[in-house]
Amino acid sequence: MLVYRHCLGAISIIRNGSFFVFEQGRNAKYFTFIKTSPSMRVKPVLICLLLFGLLACTHESEIPLPQPDDFDLQVSPFLSLDRTAPDYTVQLPAHLLGxxxxxxxxxxxxxxxxxxxxKSLSKDGSISCASCHHQNAGFSDPEKVSTGVYGRLGTRNAMALGSMPWLSGTFVFDSTGKSLLPLFWDHRAGSVAEQSxxxxxxxxxxDLQISEVLEKINQSLFYPWLFQQAFGDTLVTxxxxFTALSQFMGSMSSQHTRFDQAMLQAGATDPVADLPGLTPQENEGKxxxxLHCESCHGGLTSPQKVYEANNGLENPYIDKGKGAITNKFYDNGVFRVPMLRNIGKTAPYxxxxxxxxxxxVIEHYSSGVVKVFGLHGDLLTYNENTGNxxxxxxxLDPTQKAALKAxxxxxxxxxxxSDPRFSDPFK
Ligand code: HEC
Ligand code: HEC
Structure with a gap:
């Protein structure tokens, strides 16, 4: 193993013109290497080391030299990727042109x-974005609140990411007129860069500083190849x-649903009429x-019009949501109106x-909405007796509840x- 690592080091020097020292990674499965700053390009002492490395390779071992190919050497041992990245373009059907x-x-x-x-991009090496955003759960977390580094518990339910490209329809504008992508339950992040x-x-x-994240990326064996492919050189910025994360998440689109198939089958652009592709029960649910949900959650074929609201969960709100950011009492309890694609998979809610x-959830809208200041108008009804x-x-009766759920x-x-393009690439 030692000899093998030595050879790898030597080859890396040749290929990249900078000096790498191997060290055993935290995760015994792979080892990291330290890249010297560009100013410390190959110096005489390093050339000696290089020669020593080559000698060690030829002398000591029968182990075949890995082919001096960056992909086989640097990427394949760690990641199940193809040399050519798959297409990530999102092609939306006609009825989703909104x-x-x-x-x-x-x-x-x-x-x-x-x-x-x-996972190495976290303080204790145990948490990645996917630890809280599970693909098979619509990129949300089946736990009520997520667990971060050192087993620390968060305070909110991880949001589903399966409709990220669709969020672009809900751009808001800041005071300077700059468009923002409202992210998080309270919309406090205006871009994937801020959110990430x-x-x-x-x-x-x-629990890392961004500089530490970049440092860890710089120490890894496989990122130079990936950055080279993505941006034409290995510079990590x-x-x-953020661009890479943004493009990856921006490709997580969930338009291959039974509902969308039924829309396509019917050649419909608006889900007004009953769809032959759905059962009578599902059509009743539609x-x-x-009648009751679309005004906030949207018509399912275009971005919703109301993108944040108070839906009367409790009074007073323990987590004030947007109110904690703006300090405006009328924003207390105001949260993102989530998109409902993959909703059957993203529990809890x-x-x-x-x-x-x-x-x-259905019981909440059927009988549980509480009286609270700021409750959205669509969840209010005029009481003729009290004038309030x-x-x-x-x-809803049981049949209606079952239909809505269906x-x-x-x-x-x-x-x-289950799309492999969004699955865990680590070996
Ligand atoms: C420890 C769990 C955890 C980890 C790790 C984590 N997230 Fe999240 N994510 C959450 C939670 C919880 C929220 C909602 C937070 C809030 O509203 O305050 C969220 C929200 C988001 C959102 C907002 C989605 C929307 O519709 O507004 C995006 C995007 C996102 N995460 C991406 C990422 C990326 C990228 C990473 C890795 C760099 C990551 N997450 C790491 C738990 C996590
Ligand atoms: C007034 C606007 C409004 C109406 C009407 C409305 N919702 Fe909601 N819905 C929200 C808001 C806001 C949230 C998030 C609240 C929170 O987390 O504090 C939400 C959350 C949800 C969630 C949880 C999503 C998740 O990812 O956790 C589901 C499911 C849901 N609503 C379904 C429905 C259904 C079904 C109806 C119709 C019976 C409906 N909603 C009507 C505003 C609305």
Whole structure:
């Protein structure tokens, strides 16, 4: 093993013109190497070391020299990737033209995939983005709140990411007119860069400074090849890391659902009429959805109009949501109105994961919405007896509840949840 590592080191010097020292990684599965600063290019003493390395290779071992090919040498031992990155472009069907599809450069999105799954980019080497955003759970976390480094518990339910490209329809503008992508339950991040910085640096999540993240990337054996493919050279910058993550997540699109198939089959652009591709029960659920849920959660074919609201979960709100950011009392309890694609897979529900299943969610809208200041108008109803506005309870009967649930379950994109392009590439 030692000899093998020695050879690898020697070859790396030849190929990159800088000096690498191997050290055993924390994770015994792979070892890292330290790259000297560009100013310390090959110096005489290093050339000696290089020669020593080569001698060691020829003398000591019968072990065949790895082919001096960066991919086989630097990437394949650690990652199950193809030399050529797959296509990550999102092609949306006609009925989803209200959303914009994502344009991703394959190698950039692929780099994003590796970053997304890389546990070494956290303080204790145990947490990656995917630790809280599980592909088979619509890129959300089946736990109520997620566990970060050193077993630290977070405070909110991890958000599903299966509709990231679709969020672009919900751009908001700041006071200077700059468009922002509102991210997080309270929309406090205006871009993937801000959101990812928060994930990397949050002590309850990955707990590293961005400079430390870049340093860890620089120490790895496989990133030079990936950066080279993605950006044409091996330079690791903050902006490139965020671009890669952004393009990877921006390709997570969930349009291969039974609902979308039924829309395509019917050649429909608006889900108004019953769809022959759905069962009568699912169609009844669709009607209920359009009646009671669509005003906030959207028509499922275009971005929703209301992108944040108070939906009457509790009074007072323990987590004030947007109110904690703006300090405006009327923002207390205001949270993102989430998209409902893959909703059957992303339990538990709401910002605090309070509802374990869809039955509990439907019961909330049927009987549980509480009276609280700031409750969204669509969840209020005029009480003729008192002359006040009360929380609206849909009082759905069991058949209606089952129908609504059946419809929500047609919104799952099974293909996206097992698509190898979004799976863990680490060996
Ligand atoms: C320890 C768990 C954890 C880790 C690790 C984590 N996340 Fe998250 N993620 C969350 C939680 C919780 C939220 C919601 C946070 C909030 O609203 O305050 C979230 C929200 C997000 C969102 C916002 C989605 C939306 O629709 O607004 C994105 C995007 C995201 N995470 C991507 C990432 C990326 C990229 C990484 C890795 C760099 C990462 N996450 C690491 C738990 C985690
Ligand atoms: C007034 C706007 C509004 C209406 C109407 C509305 N919702 Fe919501 N919905 C929200 C908000 C806001 C949240 C997030 C609240 C939170 O986490 O604090 C939410 C959350 C959810 C969630 C959880 C999503 C997740 O990722 O955790 C589901 C499921 C849901 N709603 C389904 C429905 C259904 C079904 C209906 C119709 C019966 C409906 N909603 C009507 C605003 C609304």
């Amino acid at each position: 959303f914009s599809g994502a344009q991703a450069k394959p190698a950039v999105a692929q780099l994003g995939r590796v970053l997304f799954y890389d 910085t928060a994930a990397f640096t949050n002590p309850l999540e990955m 903050e902006a490139r890391v 009607t209920l959805y359009r 709401m910002h605090d994961g309070r509802f374990a299943d869809l039955d509990a 506005y009360d929380p609206r309870h849909l009082n 419809f929500l379950l047609t919104l799952t994109d099974e293909a996206a949840l």
